[in-house]
Amino acid sequence: MNLRKRYGWVRGKRAGRRAGSNWLKVCGLLVLAGVLTLVTVWNVPREGGDPGISGAPEGPESARPGQQPTPGPASSAGTSPADPDPEDWRLRLVNRWNPLPKDYEVSLILLTNSLSVDQRCYPALQRMMDDCRAAGMSPVICSGYRTWEGQESLYQDEVNAQLARGLSQDEAAAEAGKAVAVPGTSEHQLGLAVDIVDVSNQVLDESQEDTPVQRWLMEHCWEYGFILRYPSDRSEVTGIIYEPWHYRYVGEKAAAEIHALDICLEEYLDQQK
Numbered sequence: 085m086n087l088r089k090r091y092g093w094v095r096g097k098r099a100g101r102r103a104g105s106n107w108l109k110v111c112g113l114l115v116l117a118g119v120l121t122l123v124t125v126w127n128v129p130r131e132g133g134d135p136g137i138s139g140a141p142e143g144p145e146s147a148r149p150g151q152q153p154t155p156g157p158a159s160s161a162g163t164s165p166a167d168p169d170p171e172d173w174r175l176r177l178v179n180r181w182n183p184l185p186k187d188y189e190v191s192l193i194l195l196t197n198s199l200s201v202d203q204r205c206y207p208a209l210q211r212m213m214d215d216c217r218a219a220g221m222s223p224v225i226c227s228g229y230r231t232w233e234g235q236e237s238l239y240q241d242e243v244n245a246q247l248a249r250g251l252s253q254d255e256a257a258a259e260a261g262k263a264v265a266v267p268g269t270s271e272h273q274l275g276l277a278v279d280i281v282d283v284s285n286q287v288l289d290e291s292q293e294d295t296p297v298q299r300w301l302m303e304h305c306w307e308y309g310f311i312l313r314y315p316s317d318r319s320e321v322t323g324i325i326y327e328p329w330h331y332r333y334v335g336e337k338a339a340a341e342i343h344a345l346d347i348c349l350e351e352y353l354d355q356q357k
């Protein structure tokens with residue numbers, strides 16, 4: 085869905101380099117640029133073609149984002165230092181008290197496992213996953229961007245499960261809201277949040293915090309602009325239970341400050357007011 089944009093950028097950059105060359109060079113470079121561009125475009129949306137995930141046991145999906153793209157202008161903005169700004173897209177607050185509008189739009193990039201994320205956080209996510217693997221870990225991204233309809237479906241499934249337990253409609257809705265975010269209030273609808281688990285344990289419960297992947301991510305995620313969004317001791321502030329698998333991109337500067345102060349995003353944004 086964003087390939088056209090990236091394709092155009094890659095082609096544009098190479099066209100810039102060609103300026104001033106003679107015609108022979110121009111022709112050669114054109115052919116080379118065309119081949120490289122085709123290779124780049126071909127690699128991006130493919131699923132499961134990454135050798136880094138070969139041998140991964142069956143799970144929600146393969147773990148690794150698509151082949152490393154050349155970052156474009158939009159993605160570089162995601163990693164450049166900037167003063168904290170509540171209007172900053174990286175710091176957009178989404179929780180039960182701050183829902184997204186139903187028409188919220190995000191420019192997505194596909195990962196190799198068919199999940200997707202906001203393309204602006206992709207380079208940082210790719211680096212984090214690469215470095216986590218280089219450290220000997222086996223992380224698996226099991227959830228990324230969700231559409232409104234996808235979140236609605238998850239929520240309704242949970243409501244139905246509660247109804248099946250004998251609860252009334254109101255009780256079931258209230259109970260479901262504790263486990264699954266009401267549509268519009270999930271960070272996954274932002275495209276800046278990912279759930280990452282260890283390949284050896286793909287159950288989303290507190291046992292995640294003891295896995296090598298989570299220990300590594302909790303120690304290092306801020307270096308890539310991510311935070312553990314729902315810490316164990318901030319549920320009353322975030323409105324969400326402890327989730328030692330849910331990471332949110334906020335940019336490197338904010339992530340470093342949030343990490344150093346040991347606070348959650350809500351508290352950080354309050355400090356910026």
Ligand SMILES: [Zn+2]
Nearest residue numbers: 277278279330
């Ligand atoms: Zn999550």
